[in-house]
Structure formats: structure tokens, C-alpha cells
Amino acid sequence: MDAKDKVKVDIKRSIQQSADDIxxxxxxxxxxxxxxxxxxxxxxxxxxxxxxxxxxxxxxGKGNVAVIEGDxxxxxxxxxxxxxxxxxWQINTRxxxxxxxxxxxxxxxxxxxxxxxxxxxxNVGNLVCPAETSLGEDKRIVLLSVTExxxxxxxxxxxxxxxxxxxxxxTDLLPYVRFNVESVRQxxxxxxxxxxxFELSATTGEGMPxxxxxxxSFGAAKRPVS
Numbered sequence: 001m002d003a004k005d006k007v008k009v010d011i012k013r014s015i016q017q018s019a020d021d022i023x024x025x026x027x028x029x030x031x032x033x034x035x036x037x038x039x040x041x042x043x044x045x046x047x048x049x050x051x052x053x054x055x056x057x058x059x060x061g062k063g064n065v066a067v068i069e070g071d072x073x074x075x076x077x078x079x080x081x082x083x084x085x086x087x088x089w090q091i092n093t094r095x096x097x098x099x100x101x102x103x104x105x106x107x108x109x110x111x112x113x114x115x116x117x118x119x120x121x122x123n124v125g126n127l128v129c130p131a132e133t134s135l136g137e138d139k140r141i142v143l144l145s146v147t148e149x150x151x152x153x154x155x156x157x158x159x160x161x162x163x164x165x166x167x168x169x170x171t172d173l174l175p176y177v178r179f180n181v182e183s184v185r186q187x188x189x190x191x192x193x194x195x196x197x198f199e200l201s202a203t204t205g206e207g208m209p210x211x212x213x214x215x216x217s218f219g220a221a222k223r224p225v226s
Contacts, residue, residue: 019133022101026136029108030119036219037119039135041159042143044125047169049077050202051143052120056084058212063117068107070099070124077122087111097129104135118219127152131159139218145170146179153187160191165198167211172201 030037040048052067059065066087069078078090089107091099099121113119121137123130142163144152147170153160160166166188168181181199188195196214200207 019101022105023134023136026101026105026108028136030136030138033113033116034222035113035116035119036222037121037135037137037139038215039121039123039130039137039140040143041123041127041130041140041163042125043127043145043148046125046143046145046148047202048122048125048143049080051167051169052081052122053084054202054208054212055118055120055215056081056086058216059118062216064115065118065120066111066113066116068099068104068111068119068121070122072097072124087113087116093124096124097126098124098133099130099135101133101135127156127159131156131162138222139164139215141165141167143167143169144184146173146177146181150178150180150184153184153191157187157191160188160195163192163195165196165214168197168199170201170203171199171206172203 029035040052042048056065056067064087066089067081068089068091069075069081070091070093071077072094073092075090078088081088089111091103091107093099093103104121121135123135127142140163142159142165144166146168168184174181185197188197198207198211198214200211202208
């Protein structure tokens with residue numbers, strides 16, 4: 001390794017260390033405020049925003065919910081979530097393929113999260129970059145729609161290895177696509193034996209209650225530090 005390459009490695013390591021430190025700060029803030037935080041990751045169009053809307057419906061009247069939307073450009077998803085009357089903040093990452101911890105921390109500092117009990121972060125649509133960076137979340141959820149192909153856990157194992165929950169979405173389309181649910185389950189479990197897997201359809205509602213119950217149970221287990 002020549003001097004130039006060593007400098008590049010040292011810079012990358014320094015940046016990553018800084019991101020890790022900020023993530024730890026965010027995690028401490030979540031813990032001290034009793035905020036249960038979800039980091040939702042998937043390819044574009046897998047159903048993240050629709051799943052967030054289902055969570056908002058479940059939590060209605062049960063505690064304050066805030067949502068941070070991440071996209072390269074626009075506030076399309078944020079505008080959609082605002083119609084539910086919840087606290088929403090948009091992060092446009094421009095050229096970055098995922099939300100950076102410092103971007104999340106800056107957003108949190110500008111939001112009123114004093115009464116928030118559930119914070120949902122919809123990360124930029126991508127199965128690669130977001131897998132490498134923690135946002136201090138309590139649970140990381142990866143979505144995979146049946147229209148994307150069943151080879152994804154084999155091609156992108158890191159996101160499945162680092163996620164707590166896998167949600168297989170759009171299962172109502174299974175009769176019309178080539179998608180082997182059991183193969184996905186097996187590959188995901190090889191990457192991460194502890195990953196919890198849910199199959200659901202937002203169109204029919206099948207499988208949705210079990211997923212929402214599980215998320216609610218996670219949130220109920222977290223209480224503010226006295």
C-alpha cells in the first residue's frame with residue numbers, strides 16, 4: 001500500500017469512526033427520552049411508506065409518533081405522511097445513497113420530540129449503502145417485495161445480517177410472480193439466524209396484524225429512563 005492509498009484508508013476509517021460516534025449519541029438520546037426508533041430499509045417501491053401508514057393507524061391515540069423521511073430528492077413521501085397529522089421531517093440526501101447519522105441528529109435537534117414515543121425513519125431506497133451505517137435505532141426492518149425476486153438475501157446478505165426483522169411484502173401477488181418464499185426465509189436465516197420474518201399484504205391485510213402486534217410489543221417494552 002503506497003502513501004496515497006494509506007491516506008485514503010485513514011480518512012475512510014476516520015469518517016466511519018465519526019459516524020459510529022454520532023450513532024452512539026443518537027442511541028443515548030433515544031434511550032434517555034424513551035423513544036422507540038425504527039430504521040426501515042428496502043429497495044424503492046417495496047412498500048415502506050405504506051407500512052408506515054399502517055403503523056400510524058395502529059398507534060393512533062396510543063402515543064405520539066414522529067416520522068423522518070429520507071429520499072434523494074422531493075418531499076413526496078413526507079407529504080403523504082403529513083396527511084396523517086403526525087410530526088414529519090424530510091431529509092434530502094442529494095447524492096448520498098443513505099441517511100447519514102449526522103443528518104438524523106440534525107433533524108432530531110430541529111424537531112419537537114418531547115412527547116414522541118415512536119420514531120420511524122424511512123431510509124433512502126437501497127439495499128446496499130444503508131446496511132453499513134447504524135442510525136442508533138432500536139430495530140432495523142428490511143422489506144422485500146415479492147416482485148423484486150427471491151435471490152436478494154443471497155446477493156445482498158449484509159442488510160439481512162444487520163436487520164432484526166424481514167418483512168416480505170405484496171404477498172397477494174405471489175400467484176403472478178416467480179418468488180420462492182421458503183428460499184428467501186432460508187437464505188435470510190443463514191445470513192442472520194435471529195431475524196424475525198413476517199409475510200404480509202397491505203392490499204388484503206393478510207399478515208399485517210401479526211407484524212403490527214410485534215412492533216407494538218417492542219415499543220411497549222421501552223420506557224423513559226427516570
